[in-house]
Amino acid sequence: MTHPVASPPEPVVPATLAAVRRVLGTPTGTIPLHEPEFRGREWEYVKECLDTGWVSSVGSYVDRFERDLAAVTGAKHAVATVNGTAALHICLLLAGVQPGDEVLMPSLTFIATANAVSYAQATPHLVDCEAHSLGVDAHALEAYLHEIAERRPEGTFNRRTGAPLRALVAMHVFGHACDLDALAALADRYGLVLVEDAAESLGAFYKGRHTGNAGRVAALSFNGNKVVTTGGGGAVLSNDAVLARRAKHLTTTARTPHRWSVLHDEVGYNYRLPNLNAAVGCAQLEQLDSFVRRKRRIAARYEEALAGVAGVRFLREPAYARSNYWLNALVLAPEHAVCRDELLSALNDAGYMSRPLWTPMHRLPMYAGCPRMPLPVTESMEARVVNVPSSARLAD
Numbered sequence: 001m002t003h004p005v006a007s008p009p010e011p012v013v014p015a016t017l018a019a020v021r022r023v024l025g026t027p028t029g030t031i032p033l034h035e036p037e038f039r040g041r042e043w044e045y046v047k048e049c050l051d052t053g054w055v056s057s058v059g060s061y062v063d064r065f066e067r068d069l070a071a072v073t074g075a076k077h078a079v080a081t082v083n084g085t086a087a088l089h090i091c092l093l094l095a096g097v098q099p100g101d102e103v104l105m106p107s108l109t110f111i112a113t114a115n116a117v118s119y120a121q122a123t124p125h126l127v128d129c130e131a132h133s134l135g136v137d138a139h140a141l142e143a144y145l146h147e148i149a150e151r152r153p154e155g156t157f158n159r160r161t162g163a164p165l166r167a168l169v170a171m172h173v174f175g176h177a178c179d180l181d182a183l184a185a186l187a188d189r190y191g192l193v194l195v196e197d198a199a200e201s202l203g204a205f206y207k208g209r210h211t212g213n214a215g216r217v218a219a220l221s222f223n224g225n226k227v228v229t230t231g232g233g234g235a236v237l238s239n240d241a242v243l244a245r246r247a248k249h250l251t252t253t254a255r256t257p258h259r260w261s262v263l264h265d266e267v268g269y270n271y272r273l274p275n276l277n278a279a280v281g282c283a284q285l286e287q288l289d290s291f292v293r294r295k296r297r298i299a300a301r302y303e304e305a306l307a308g309v310a311g312v313r314f315l316r317e318p319a320y321a322r323s324n325y326w327l328n329a330l331v332l333a334p335e336h337a338v339c340r341d342e343l344l345s346a347l348n349d350a351g352y353m354s355r356p357l358w359t360p361m362h363r364l365p366m367y368a369g370c371p372r373m374p375l376p377v378t379e380s381m382e383a384r385v386v387n388v389p390s391s392a393r394l395a396d
């Protein structure tokens, strides 16, 4: 007796490659993962800096960039910095992180998050992520804190190490907002200061609010590969005027204003953004809507092309979020994790620059010894996520 047999599905690697080809066409060279785009008034604003001589640490574009950032993000205050890592470092200091503290942060992040914690002489305490947003898993973290955290009048402590648990850093992976309400409530319950690493989420919203507004402070990045770039740059966001003033002070060598004397009242940092870079940033921010609109269009095309492919899904925005789709990501089904490197080879060979997730912090030599909760989702996602080309111009 014969049974009718369904034709086997096409193997996941060639099927995914074909889907990416339907979105991006057949490249002649290599399509980069993320390219900056300068089609606005960048030349005009930079030329003005050069013509007037205001290129460095003082100049009107820095002030304007800070005002524009506040307007775009809805934060009351923005302080421009030399890069996003510096902004994060200052955020942690403003959060009250002291040497010897532990800072809860995702293992699944770019190295800058953990390095900023190190610069503050604190220890990263690594936490797991959710499969759908890739952001910190509030529920898993709550269960973990219930086990290890001890609340005392003077603060919250890690029962196992005895160190203070001071802050929780949430990161919006690839521009998908993590569940900020749940994380803010959890931070509140445990007396932790919530800090947002919003480096990847300019133009991304959580329940209608721009990311970077839920915690006490947030950090943005304008590195060359981010949604908006200043070449290199960053910003601290805050809704608290006192913290914002302190951010400005700390990032400008803690200089106290005086007509002629050069006075500094503490060890500050030379973390300010040069006016030249701010000029580029002002022109870039004028195009943010266009960048995000086109990035969302490419994302929709990937999602549609991958819808019929068995064994792989497109990482779409959480229901509560409006993402900027900074980097588009494909997620292989668990049974296809073994194909990840084969898929990366096939995509890169065909001219579609692609890469896996960052190596999680707990597997890097300098952070391998850090305290951590079980990280099953982080490890599973690391084995299965592939980023594909995401520049706004791909939608043109």
Ligand SMILES: *Cc1c(COP(=O)(O)O)cnc(C)c1O
Pocket (backbone or CB within 6 Å): 083, 084, 085, 086, 088, 109, 110, 112, 113, 171, 197, 199, 200, 220, 221, 222, 223, 233, 234
């Ligand atoms: C880009 C980025 C930063 C900051 O990087 P800089 O290159 O210092 O501007 C911080 N955190 C995350 C998650 C990032 O992606």
